[in-house]
Amino acid sequence: MTTRFALPRRVLGAQLSRAYWAELAWVIIGAPLTLVFVALVVVGLVLGIGLSLLTVGLPVLIGVLAGARLIGAAHIALARALLGTTVTPPTRPELRPGLWNGVKSKIGDPIGWRSIAYLVIRLPLSFIEFFLVATLLTYAVSTLTYPLFWFILNGEAMPTFDLRVDTWLLTLPLALTGLAVLLATPWVVHGLTELDRLLVRGVLGAEDLSKRVRDLERSRATAVDDATRRLRRIERDLHDGAQAQLVALAMKLGIAKDELAGDGDLAQVTALVTAAHANAKQALVELRDLARGIHPAALDAGLDVALSTLAAGSGIDARITVTLPSRPSPSIETIAYFTVAELLTNAAKHTSAAIEVDVGIFGDGLRLVVRDGGEGGARPVRGGGLAGIAERLATVDGRLDIDSPPGGPTVISAEIPLRT
Amino acid sequence: MRVVIAEDSAILRAGLVELLNLREHEVVAAVADGDSLCAAVREHRPDVSIVDIRMPPTHTDEGLRASIALRAEMPGCAILLFSQYVETQYATELLADRAGGVGYLLKDRVAEVSDFLDALRRVAEGETVLDPEVVSQLFSATRKTDALAGLTPREREVLGLMAEGRSNSAIATALFLSAGSVEKYVSSIFGKLALPQSEGDNRRVLAVLRYLES
Numbered sequence: 001m002t003t004r005f006a007l008p009r010r011v012l013g014a015q016l017s018r019a020y021w022a023e024l025a026w027v028i029i030g031a032p033l034t035l036v037f038v039a040l041v042v043v044g045l046v047l048g049i050g051l052s053l054l055t056v057g058l059p060v061l062i063g064v065l066a067g068a069r070l071i072g073a074a075h076i077a078l079a080r081a082l083l084g085t086t087v088t089p090p091t092r093p094e095l096r097p098g099l100w101n102g103v104k105s106k107i108g109d110p111i112g113w114r115s116i117a118y119l120v121i122r123l124p125l126s127f128i129e130f131f132l133v134a135t136l137l138t139y140a141v142s143t144l145t146y147p148l149f150w151f152i153l154n155g156e157a158m159p160t161f162d163l164r165v166d167t168w169l170l171t172l173p174l175a176l177t178g179l180a181v182l183l184a185t186p187w188v189v190h191g192l193t194e195l196d197r198l199l200v201r202g203v204l205g206a207e208d209l210s211k212r213v214r215d216l217e218r219s220r221a222t223a224v225d226d227a228t229r230r231l232r233r234i235e236r237d238l239h240d241g242a243q244a245q246l247v248a249l250a251m252k253l254g255i256a257k258d259e260l261a262g263d264g265d266l267a268q269v270t271a272l273v274t275a276a277h278a279n280a281k282q283a284l285v286e287l288r289d290l291a292r293g294i295h296p297a298a299l300d301a302g303l304d305v306a307l308s309t310l311a312a313g314s315g316i317d318a319r320i321t322v323t324l325p326s327r328p329s330p331s332i333e334t335i336a337y338f339t340v341a342e343l344l345t346n347a348a349k350h351t352s353a354a355i356e357v358d359v360g361i362f363g364d365g366l367r368l369v370v371r372d373g374g375e376g377g378a379r380p381v382r383g384g385g386l387a388g389i390a391e392r393l394a395t396v397d398g399r400l401d402i403d404s405p406p407g408g409p410t411v412i413s414a415e416i417p418l419r420t
Numbered sequence: 421m422r423v424v425i426a427e428d429s430a431i432l433r434a435g436l437v438e439l440l441n442l443r444e445h446e447v448v449a450a451v452a453d454g455d456s457l458c459a460a461v462r463e464h465r466p467d468v469s470i471v472d473i474r475m476p477p478t479h480t481d482e483g484l485r486a487s488i489a490l491r492a493e494m495p496g497c498a499i500l501l502f503s504q505y506v507e508t509q510y511a512t513e514l515l516a517d518r519a520g521g522v523g524y525l526l527k528d529r530v531a532e533v534s535d536f537l538d539a540l541r542r543v544a545e546g547e548t549v550l551d552p553e554v555v556s557q558l559f560s561a562t563r564k565t566d567a568l569a570g571l572t573p574r575e576r577e578v579l580g581l582m583a584e585g586r587s588n589s590a591i592a593t594a595l596f597l598s599a600g601s602v603e604k605y606v607s608s609i610f611g612k613l614a615l616p617q618s619e620g621d622n623r624r625v626l627a628v629l630r631y632l633e634s
Contacts, residue, residue, distance in 0.1 A: 236479065239474070239504055240429060243504055243527075244429040244431050244432050245431060247432055247435075247504075247527045247528065247530060247531075248431045248432055248435040250528065250530065250531030251435050251436075251439060251530045251531060251533070252435065253531070254530070254531045254532060254533040254536075255438075255439060255442060255533050257533075258533050258534060279431070
């Protein structure tokens with residue numbers, strides 16, 4: 001979508017976007033948080049290694065590693081919440097029986113050590129990020145407010161950056177540079193947090209390849225089964241629906257033709273043609289429904305149009321908001337469409353109130369949120385609708401989160417990575 | 421004729437009943453699955469049954485299984501299989517008992533009402549009727565036995581029409597030949613396929629079976 005206001009909208013939108021504020025929060029809390037964690041871990045390690053000559057050290061060391069593992073998990077959760085980066089937490093290595101094996105595996109716990117490594121790398125990075133962003137924002141705020149403070153300061157310099165100009169008018173170009181810095185900050189922050197994303201993925205989420213392969217094998221099997229099931233269903237629908245209608249139609253027209261050739265009874269021929277006409281119309285309806293089930297034509301115009309069409313056509317009362325800077329790939333759009341379609345149908349079964357659907361970008365993925373004011377208590381049941389959606393999302397590394405306390409409201413969100 | 425219909429699609433079942441009634445045949449039972457078909461045929465002993473291959477519960481080949489069971493029980497029990505698709509495998513299984521009185525037609529053929537009823541009548545009289553589509557698939561299939569390889573293109577054409585269950589005079593009309601030359605071709609085919617002159621067996625069916633048993 002290119003309009004005259006596309007650029008200003010992008011620049012101003014960046015200031016207000018949730019993603020920016022989340023990234024900013026990550027940068028601001030990152031430095032103090034890392035400092036505290038590193039201090040804890042260092043103290044623990046020094047104690048543990050120092051005392052390990054005595055046996056007391058081992059439990060301390062094990063405790064520190066367990067703590068580090070927790071810190072790592074907390075960072076993974078935080079990165080997911082603020083940076084929108086989904087990292088599968090690494091699995092614990094298999095435990096072998098025996099006390100010594102237990103101690104060995106705990107001391108050699110790769111996840112714990114990896115969390116410590118992460119903290120060590122993150123410490124300087126988080127401080128650099130913090131000071132850089134703090135400097136930029138301070139400069140922007142000071143220069144932007146200088147035109148006001150100029151009157152109060154009476155020719156004195158601003159406490160920050162020693163800003164000082166002789167006439168009030170000269171404060172304005174300064175303020176403009178501040179505005180430019182403020183507007184550019186989202187891109188700087190995003191660039192910096194990209195480094196963090198790499199770090200989280202590379203160090204904390206570095207899972208063993210075999211697990212990844214297992215997951216992929218499982219999700220591929222799901223994808224293949226799903227495709228087969230869908231094809232079979234399409235064939236059955238055709239066979240029992242449109243094909244049967246068309247055979248009946250041909251048969252009735254065949255009889256009518258014979259009747260006409262042998263100067264048959266006109267009333268009977270009329271009845272036959274009327275029935276054949278009904279068959280033809282029914283076959284058209286069946287074909288249209290089937291085609292829509294395979295690929296909704298409205299999807300060619302984008303998710304927004306397709307989802308609105310879907311809601312309007314199914315008679316479900318839904319408020320649909322789609323905020324996407326650009327169109328995702330057709331396969332992602334299709335998955336998103338059918339996910340929302342199933343979630344809507346599901347929600348409509350449990351509530352008659354309006355259902356809210358939000359589609360937007362979150363971090364490096366597409367996020368769909370379906371919110372209904374039903375009675376809550378939605379759970380994924382094996383073989384049920386929600387479990388099926390989750391499995392299908394897993395085939396593209398997506399995930400489904402269900403938040404449905406008893407009494408409602410139910411909020412189901414799906415995330416689909418855009419980088420497939 | 422007295423007819424039993426086994427077809428799970430209600431639309432088609434009703435359509436067939438209507439068609440047969442209109443042409444003064446009696447539909448003694450119209451059922452929707454294999455077990456009911458067997459029961460109905462045992463009870464009514466119809467002249468012919470029209471059987472859909474795909475029926476509940478598995479929607480694969482229930483109709484065929486039921487038909488084969490019925491013919492094992494009552495040899496020559498006339499069955500016209502009726503399917504949306506051509507499966508030469510099904511045709512082969514159905515013809516395997518060589519008793520005649522079987523047919524295998526695509527559902528589309530019902531559009532030509534008189535041809536369809538004609539096929540139904542021929543099956544009831546113990547002949548074998550195969551859909552042209554089945555026959556052409558058999559021709560294109562890579563079943564080249566020595567015996568078939570010895571046939572001239574013209575003889576293959578005649579055999580193809582024979583497989584569809586056409587009479588000599590119908591073949592003559594279709595190929596613009598005299599009845600006499602068709603008879604010559606037919607006996608030449610029988611000779612090349614080494615089919616014995618015998619009264620009991622339907623030699624035309626046997627000729628067709630040569631295709632199927634390669």
